[in-house]
Amino acid sequence: MAQKRELLDAIRSQGRRLTRQRQLVLEILEEGAEHLDAETVFERARERDERIGIATVYRTLAFLKEIGLVDEHQFGEDHGHFEAVQSDRPHYHFTCMKCGKVVEFQSPQVMKLARKLCESDDLQVVEVHLHLSGYCVQCRPAGTDCR
């Protein structure tokens, strides 16, 4: 859970407000610890506040992203997935092409490699997205092996 104090500071620093709805959305992302899409966040929010609207969810997700409390991922689908940032724990994802399961990795080697790739072109890396897809053990086509 994010410290309430820090959260308040982050928000108020820009003359913006901590509303019931913003707390709710962030709470849902934090306790879920999954990669929820906006629709799912909306559904879960509705369970606790039946008056919240989908527009508020989208605006809040954009807002939380803007102040750095939430990350968005695409996963090759046509809609975004959101998660509360786990501070200074950059991580990467694998999606199973059959069952959709998502596995997370943490590996400093990825950032290291990214920096190395950028060196020769003098590029400054800010974000690194590594997204693998394939088959998990359960879904692997019979007879194939990790190639």
Place this chain on the structure above:
Amino acid sequence: MAQKRELLDAIRSQGRRLTRQRQLVLEILEEGAEHLDAETVFERARERDERIGIATVYRTLAFLKEIGLVDEHQFGEDHGHFEAVQSDRPHYHFTCMKCGKVVEFQSPQVMKLARKLCESDDLQVVEVHLHLSGYCVQCRPAGTDCR
């Protein structure tokens, strides 16, 4: 340019047809050698065939992707970008957050690292998407250095 022969085989093998429009879309992707979105492909196609429709462009892009002649990338934007595959040359992208410029990398190390990450969870890797973003030399905020 893809060999016409191979192209025909790839298409006909499934009882499907090589139409003027499919040739046109593939031509545009190959000569552009950029990462075009569907709208841009459509505009360029219209210049040479004023009767082609956007639906045909989308259907053709999906078709070319299906038979493996075209790749789609998201680049964190809300719409897809397409490119003709350069056979067995997997590559990765960097997007400048200010000017939008795209830089490509080729590095076998990425696939190597991906496989290593997947080993312990017994995952079979099929696709690897590495997408970096940050600032190019021209756009780098003044006074900052490659951290």
Place this chain on the structure above:
DNA sequence: GTAAATGCAAACCGTTTGCTGTACA
């Protein structure tokens, strides 16, 4: 009290689909 944020509904925009007519094999 007064901006900022919400809720609702309508708009938006990239993409897909249904249908009828066209053209590749």
Place this chain on the structure above:
DNA sequence: TGTACAGCAAACGGTTTGCATTTAC
């Protein structure tokens, strides 16, 4: 000549926006 494909327009689904109302500060 039969069937895959094209063109058009309408539908779709995720996301954004305009506006009146509410609420945090």
